[in-house]
Amino acid sequence: MGDPHTRKSAALNRLRGQLRKKRESLADQFEFKMYILFHFKDKKKTSAVFEVAEVVPVMTNNYEESILKGAKEEAYSYESSRELLEKDVVQLHAPRWQPMRRDILGCTTDMDYFLWPRNDIDRIECHVFSRWKGDNSAFRPIMCEFMFNQLDYERQLMRLLPGREKTGLIINNPQQTMFLFVDKHVKQTTKNKVMLFKLSSVCLYIPQDQLMSWGVGSVDDLLSPSAVDEQD
16 A cells, blocks of 8 residues: 555646646646735734735646647757756736725725835735635645745835836745736826836745645634734
8 A cells, every 4th residue: 555655646646647638737626815914114013914816826837748849849958848847836826805904804906005115014925725626624824935025025126116117027035936016106296206116916936746735724813913913
């Protein structure tokens, strides 16, 4: 029979093979919940918490046969194609959200969060929960860290200031696990023009083999006032 780890690995490999034939990915077998938290430098200020309205999973390397075909046709080297396949990254896209404030629960909108210029944000953090589709059990937290410190994203926003592009601008945390899509706005004042950056969507990168790396805890644990205060 083998040890449990070997049996689990063999079952996962068989599932991956079946999914490739169907042009599906392992990520398509899960339901996801994502929460975005803005932590503030003022420790007395409660973190702003948003629930993503719909998490859209996309496999970066969803089509193994197409990638290998490109290598055979010498569009790129076989070694580089293998490297792509081994990464097997899942992208989780989040374009819409709703605030977890009790006075406006259920108000779903496109992301439009003011990021700069302001100096009160300490960091942005994301938490991802998942469960198998069709499973009515509770969502469990995926054991991946998604953090973007204010100094890191502000430095990148400064480099985007001189450019002409105003929408679809992308910045990422040093670990390249969290990507922020931002829009640049120009606000005319009585004396001059002021540049603003607003968050328009979030994309997280998760290695496919981490999709079943669940930890302990629940969504309620994350959203409890004491838990949010502790993270500050």
